[in-house]
Each structure stands twice: as structure tokens, then as C-alpha cells.
Amino acid sequence: MPTPHPPVYFDNAATSFPKPEQVATAMDVLLRSTALSPGRAAHAFSLTAGRVIFAARELLAAFFGCPDSSRVIFTANVTEALNVGIFGLLRPGDHVIATGTEHNSVMRPLRHLEQQGRITVSVLPVSAAGETDPADLVRCRRPGTRLIVVNHVSNVTGTVAPLAELAALKEGALLMVDAAQSAGLFELDATGLGIDFLAFTGHKGLLGPTGTGGFVLGPGIDLPPFKMGGTGSASERELQPDFAPDCYEAGTPNTLGIAGLAAGVRFIQETGLTTIRSHELALTSRFLDGLSQIKGIMVYGLPTRAGRGAVVSFRPGGKSVDEVAYRLDREFAIMARAGLHCAPLAHRGLGTFPEGTVRVSFGFFNTTDEVEYCLDALARIAGA
Numbered sequence: 001m002p003t004p005h006p007p008v009y010f011d012n013a014a015t016s017f018p019k020p021e022q023v024a025t026a027m028d029v030l031l032r033s034t035a036l037s038p039g040r041a042a043h044a045f046s047l048t049a050g051r052v053i054f055a056a057r058e059l060l061a062a063f064f065g066c067p068d069s070s071r072v073i074f075t076a077n078v079t080e081a082l083n084v085g086i087f088g089l090l091r092p093g094d095h096v097i098a099t100g101t102e103h104n105s106v107m108r109p110l111r112h113l114e115q116q117g118r119i120t121v122s123v124l125p126v127s128a129a130g131e132t133d134p135a136d137l138v139r140c141r142r143p144g145t146r147l148i149v150v151n152h153v154s155n156v157t158g159t160v161a162p163l164a165e166l167a168a169l170k171e172g173a174l175l176m177v178d179a180a181q182s183a184g185l186f187e188l189d190a191t192g193l194g195i196d197f198l199a200f201t202g203h204k205g206l207l208g209p210t211g212t213g214g215f216v217l218g219p220g221i222d223l224p225p226f227k228m229g230g231t232g233s234a235s236e237r238e239l240q241p242d243f244a245p246d247c248y249e250a251g252t253p254n255t256l257g258i259a260g261l262a263a264g265v266r267f268i269q270e271t272g273l274t275t276i277r278s279h280e281l282a283l284t285s286r287f288l289d290g291l292s293q294i295k296g297i298m299v300y301g302l303p304t305r306a307g308r309g310a311v312v313s314f315r316p317g318g319k320s321v322d323e324v325a326y327r328l329d330r331e332f333a334i335m336a337r338a339g340l341h342c343a344p345l346a347h348r349g350l351g352t353f354p355e356g357t358v359r360v361s362f363g364f365f366n367t368t369d370e371v372e373y374c375l376d377a378l379a380r381i382a383g384a
């Protein structure tokens with residue numbers, strides 16, 4: 001009997017695994033050594049927790065090119081950040097432009113507001129490879145366009161949006177970027193690019209734990225608080241403080257998770273974004289090459305690694321995507337994902353709605369051996 005292959009995790013676009021050892025250590029040490037309620041008391045444990053949060057805020061501000069760390073706001077994930085931005089920034093009568101690759105964490109709040117008759121939404125077309133053409137943004141822009149939402153890297157095709165070109169065309173509108181799949185892979189300079197609302201999640205490419213994320217609020221952007229309560233500051237007042245970050249962060253924060261997120265970002269800085277990206281794109285490249293040799297497989301997105309993140313979507317010839325993902329898992333211990341990946345809009349554009357695709361997404365800790373093993377498994381499934 002052949003030795004079974006160790007489990008292979010290829011679902012890093014959902015959440016990265018494993019996390020760097022430093023992340024587990026930072027969380028373990030903190031949990032065992034101190035209480036985690038920051039800014040609420042003057043005792044040593046509260047001060048320690050406050051320093052952890054402050055250091056993480058400063059780290060993320062530097063990481064995302066934000067000169068004022070008080071404009072980095074922590075949330076539970078990118079979905080919460082995007083909801084806060086969409087519900088907080090839009091006013092009745094506003095027009096919104098979204099790319100055709102947006103995740104439901106953007107489309108559902110937008111469609112909800114649209115259904116209530118409060119906003120109108122234009123969706124930019126995507127090419128067969130999932131590309132957005134900046135000329136379409138110019139065509140859709142109107143005097144009432146208040147917000148442009150760009151998914152930086154598609155979680156379906158891995159296609160990278162032309163962020164700098166789109167940003168240069170925003171004119172009087174606000175630019176919101178969903179960096180769920182790009183943070184930790186690509187450099188993101190919120191100030192340099194003129195991003196007004198940069199939403200990130202902590203548990204994917206930033207290598208932190210689930211339950212972490214946030215947004216970077218551009219200078220001068222007026223966003224109302226989305227929840228109110230104890231902040232440990234201005235406690236003599238029954239009204240919410242009016243200064244960032246406190247006005248947005250009522251309630252005891254996820255100190256433990258934020259410490260883990262900071263450790264993940266430090267790991268990225270020590271390793272280097274270029275090193276991480278080269279490794280993940282080398283795996284992507286080899287996988288794309290290998291898929292092209294397997295009969296009947298149709299790959300979506302760009303044909304080579306250029307213009308891609310480390311996500312590959314494909315459809316097997318003559319088999320359902322569910323069957324392939326199921327067999328990869330049960331027969332080969334390879335964890336991939338089948339379906340719409342919470343992005344039905346992107347699949348409509350690609351022509352893969354409603355069945356979706358099999359999605360394989362690589363992380364820094366994946367190896368070439370795992371890619372070869374997966375290609376071999378897919379060839380066997382295709383042949384069987």
C-alpha cells in the first residue's frame with residue numbers, strides 16, 4: 001500500500017494555512033501573560049494591551065502607506081470593513097461604480113441599498129479573462145458618482161485589477177479598494193494611489209488569525225461611527241468620541257487577534273513581499289502549465305502568471321466541479337474549493353454561473369511538490 005500523501009491545503013484564498021510560527025507564538029505568549037482589555041484602566045495589563053494595539057496600528061499604517069495611524073481602524077474582517085464604508089459613505093441619490101469581479105461582501109450591501117431605491121449601481125464589464133478596462137470607468141462615470149469600488153485581485157480568476165489606472169480616473173468620486181486577496185501579496189500604498197477607503201482582512205495573505213481585518217480611511221474622509229459604546233476614552237460623555245480611531249472602535253477589541261495579525265505582517269516584512277509573491281506565482285505558473293496538459297480542463301483568467309494573483313479557477317471536462325473538488329479531498333487529501341466563491345457576479349461575467357469553478361489558491365507555505373501531486377491527481381481524475 002503506498003504511503004498516503006500528507007494533506008495539501010490549496011484554499012488560501014478562503015483563509016491562509018498554516019500561519020507562520022511567530023503568529024501562534026505571539027498569541028500564545030500574550031494570552032498566557034496578560035489580560036487583553038486595552039485603554040480601559042491605568043494598570044499594567046491594560047497598558048500592555050494598549051501598547052499591543054497601538055503597535056499593530058502603527059505597523060499596518062506603515063504597511064499600507066498611511067501617514068496617520070489613527071486612520072487605521074480594526075474590524076472583524078473585510079466584510080465588516082466594506083459594510084461600514086458602503087453604508088457610512090453613501091447618501092441618498094448617490095451613484096456607485098463597481099468592477100465586475102466584486103465579492104458578495106461588496107455586492108450585497110450595494111444591491112440592498114439599490115433595492116431600497118437609495119442608490120444606483122453600475123457594474124463594469126469584465127473580459128473573458130476577468131480584466132477590467134479603465135475606459136469603461138470613464139464611460140460609466142457621472143456627475144453623481146460618489147463611490148468607485150475595486151476588487152484589487154479577483155478571488156475567482158486571480159486577475160489583478162489595473163488599480164493605478166482606475167485610481168487616476170476617479171475624479172470627484174471616492175475610491176474604495178477591497179484588498180482581501182492582494183494584501184500581503186502586492187504593495188499597497190493607500191496615500192500614493194489616492195485610495196479613500198482601503199479594506200483588508202487579516203486572515204488571508206496577511207497571515208493573521210480569523211476575526212481580524214480593518215480599513216484605512218483616507219485623509220479628510222468623513223465617515224460616521226457605525227457602532228457606539230465604551231472606548232475607554234472621553235468616558236465622562238454619553239456621546240461617542242469624535243476622534244479616530246476611538247469613534248469607530250467601541251467595545252473591547254480583539255486584542256489577541258490583532259497581536260496575531262501584527263505578527264503575520266512582521267513575518268511578511270521580514271520575508272519580503274517580493275519573495276512571497278515570486279514563490280506563490282512560481283507555483284501558479286507551474287500549475288497553469290500543468291493544467292494545460294490535462295485533457296478537457298478549461299482554465300479561467302489570464303493564461304500565464306502575468307497580471308495574476310495566486311488563485312486559479314478551472315472547470316474539468318465532462319465532470320462537475322463538485323465531483324472534482326470532492327475527489328481531490330477524499331481520494332488525494334487535497335483541499336480545494338468548488339462553486340461560486342461568494343462572487344456570483346464574477347461568474348456571470350466569465351460564463352461559469354451557476355455551477356462555478358474549482359478553485360485552487362496557493363500560499364507561501366505551499367511547495368512545488370504539492371503542485372505536482374495535485375496535477376497528477378487531476379490527471380487521474382480526468383482519466384477515470
Ligand SMILES: Cc1ncc(COP(=O)(O)O)c(C=O)c1O
Nearest residue numbers: 077078079103105155178180201
Ligand atoms: C475579494 C474578497 N472580498 C471579500 C472577502 C470576504 O472576506 P472575509 O470573509 O474575511 O470578510 C473575500 C474572501 O472570501 C474575498 O476574496
